[in-house]
Amino acid sequence: MFKELDxxxxxxxxxxxxxxxxxxxxxxxxxxKEKTNSTAGNLSVQVQKxxxxxYIEVIKECKDNYPNTTCKITQKGIKAFEEYVxxxxxxxxxxx
Amino acid sequence: xxxxxxxGEESLKLINRMIxxxxxxxxxxxxxxxIYGISISICCILAWLFESERISxxxxxxxxxxxxxxxxxxxxxxEEKKKKAKTFTDEAIDHVWLGYFLSVFAALCGNFxxxxxxxxxxxxxxxxxxxxxxxxxTKFRYHIICGLVCMVIAIISFFMQNVNIYLLMAATGIxxxxxxxxxxxxxxxxxxxxx
Numbered sequence: 085m086f087k088e089l090d091x092x093x094x095x096x097x098x099x100x101x102x103x104x105x106x107x108x109x110x111x112x113x114x115x116x117k118e119k120t121n122s123t124a125g126n127l128s129v130q131v132q133k134x135x136x137x138x139y140i141e142v143i144k145e146c147k148d149n150y151p152n153t154t155c156k157i158t159q160k161g162i163k164a165f166e167e168y169v170x171x172x173x174x175x176x177x178x179x180x
Numbered sequence: 181x182x183x184x185x186x187x188g189e190e191s192l193k194l195i196n197r198m199i200x201x202x203x204x205x206x207x208x209x210x211x212x213x214x215i216y217g218i219s220i221s222i223c224c225i226l227a228w229l230f231e232s233e234r235i236s237x238x239x240x241x242x243x244x245x246x247x248x249x250x251x252x253x254x255x256x257x258x259e260e261k262k263k264k265a266k267t268f269t270d271e272a273i274d275h276v277w278l279g280y281f282l283s284v285f286a287a288l289c290g291n292f293x294x295x296x297x298x299x300x301x302x303x304x305x306x307x308x309x310x311x312x313x314x315x316x317x318t319k320f321r322y323h324i325i326c327g328l329v330c331m332v333i334a335i336i337s338f339f340m341q342n343v344n345i346y347l348l349m350a351a352t353g354i355x356x357x358x359x360x361x362x363x364x365x366x367x368x369x370x371x372x373x374x375x
Contacts, residue, residue, distance in 0.1 A: 103198030
């Protein structure tokens, strides 16, 4: 019997954001947008969902007189991501 | 990228691709290295001319490095702000160089007990280690080679405990900071041009 996949992470854009954030200490919104090739509006919604789940921390600040958003993965986010990958591997092994 | 449910295989592929993309992020204009390399080389040549009594100077030329530290610190701060993401490698390199500068400061305290030219040998060794570790972390082969060359210079300096040691330090400035600075700057310009 394998665990159900986390519905928060089991979506393309949210999973892409989490995969990017797990590999870096922190990243700007523009970096995430560039790497995921998504629109600002869609990315903003997904970032908000991850934030509400407590998986990421969103820091809003001013950089050279422009608003700048930085995202950082939380401990809860790291744990959830690890669990997700474990479940995924388990699921794929069963499928084989 | 759209909002859609993924299959197991697709999820794993996406995770791999994103991790690869994030780890490949690199932003280094090389400007800090160029400023520091030029300054340290000029100051060391002036120190050599001064101590071998070829020129007169109101104070020891190495004191000129004090404002350079602040200028280079400011340039580095500005460069850091331009980075869109901070990787764990960036953080590790920052710690290596912070440790380096603190160790150099500790070594310079040896001047209070007139430790002499051996302080410069210690600084050269520290520079070699810092450069080598940076190269290992970034997998930038040139830094690894610089670290090894600098280690050879440091070993030579053990047998050159006289005023000529400043020339070895000037050479280190060129090898460790100036040349990699130009290499990184060329790479940075090429990347920006490609975008």
